[in-house]
Amino acid sequence: MVAEYLPWHQPLWEALSGRAEQAHAYLLHGPAGSGKRALAERFAAWLLCCQPQVEQACGNCSSCRLYQAETHPDLFYLQPEEPGKAILIGHVRDLVGSIQQTAQQGGRKVIILEPAEVMTTESANALLKSLEEPGPGTVFLLLSDQPSFLLPTIKSRCVLQACPLPPADMATQWLAEKLPETCSEERDTLLQLASGSPLLALEYARDGLLRQRAEVVEGVKQLLKRQSSASELATRWAKLPAVLLLEWFADWCQAALRYQLTQNEEDLGLADMQPVLKYLSGLASADALLQLHDWILERRVKLLRRAPLRQDLLLESMLGQWLALAQRKR
Template sequence: MPEVAFPWHDTVWTQLTEQAQHAHAYLFSGLPGVGKRRFADAFAAFLLCTSPSHGMGCGRCRSCLLREAGNHPDLMLIRPEEEGKAIRVDAIRQLVDFLGQTAQQGGSKVIVLHPAEAMNQNAANALLKSLEEPTADTYLLLVTDQPGRLLATVRSRCRIQRLPTPSHDAALAWLANTVPELDNAQRLNLLQMAGGAPLRAAALHELDAVQLRERVVGNIKALLKDKQSASQVAESWSKIPLDVLIDWFCSWTLDLLKLQTGAIQHAANSDMDVVLGYMAKHVSAQQLMEWQDWLLAHRSMTLGKANLNRGLFLESLLLEWKQLLKKR
């Protein structure tokens, strides 16, 4: 049921639902995979419910039944037309038209916009007027993984509410209930890949990420031993989501930095411990910092939906990684 928030958000949920008045616009932020969209949906249900009880939508009033059926006339969902695409100005114009209408159920109107960072410049500018001139009993719920990519003027007109990442034990407990077919070691592996975000870990499981990761690590080792070329490896990764691959390289780079500075003795990514341990001893600090700058810049471009040629980007990524050992 969307009215039930994740347990690690209980404190934030209680604080919001117990307020006598609510902000016109909220910006829910946090790591990918901590349940921000689920939280926003639950809060929308609460705001629309005509008889909320104990900080929850009742699930029985006409408003709740309409929402659960997916056809509540006073609830609008704004998202990209296609996964990974931008939210364009036409969608925001529809939002503005919606705001100008009278609530058909006689209560509140709610818009959930996700992911907010997907708005292009024109869309974000079009949204500003609605944020500056709020309509009574209307609530905008923006959800983002990357608040820094939003216009400062958009952020400043929202109440920013960061949703926390659960504790390690809470995340593992949730995963145990969600993917009971996995053993604890497999859940730990997925959670480590997901940076501690349990929903992200569950999504990685759906992608069969453990097996994909084994293949990727094998390819990396073959590349460094000159048994596979960068183009061959890049081609073999054609079905792996780019954001997953980049996250793995970022995690390995963080381990490299920690190993080189002596902050850790063994890589957190145990499947790459030998490779990273060797690289940490043979890569200069200067080159490692330059590599990190390159990686983060290209990660930002990818997250920003830059029109990168996937094959060429992956080849460049792999060649830069391999060249680390030859630049000392």
């Protein structure tokens, strides 16, 4: 494995690698898809390297070879057993036990912990002491999309490094290099859906998200025309990523609301939903749109916090409210 170089990380790289003395713990935080993991991997390889260069690990020393073979004994990962699950106290205790031993390569020990916000309170508390007094040469790299969910005691023990998304032109250029076979219009749509994150846009392209989006937009139209019911659609969308669906619907509420105020078509967002949103904004009251918007965002936070919500029931309820928007009079 070779840590990927992402061009928008250059200033972050300089901030991290240019420190006179390395901290014991860093929190790399920023929106999903800003490339925190790639940055952490590159930094970890550099911290472990026996002859680090200014821009990167040397790639040739014994440590670099172990890193590339993914067998470095002094590089540890702490993450949930499955995506979406919590990091449990047992995992933290195992890790703390391992890092108390001397570094096998005689250099540093690096721990990549991702996503930091899924540590339970117990796990976080079990980690605190190690964060505060790690052994010599131990460096923790905590990664988080949702740093507001972290305990303040964890955050205060880390050097915070914000990892923002790249500027639009850099994102466009990077994505064009990764997806040369797609047209620029498609790439722009992907980037817009990914809120400007090129990594997320690339993932969306690989997951066939544009096709899923078309399916959802078609479903919304069928719902409003009474050709499909809320429960039918909720069942049909059971395999789609729920958080993303909620984000789309929240965005649509907001776009309809904005259009009510401005009558500016640019406020309607991507072309695929413009006719629907225009139609809805003529029927629904601002209050109703705002209410549904807030309801959706509340559920989104619950999902992000891994509350046990049933996706089909949640979607059915949202779609029922969405349909009701078209029935209300201003």
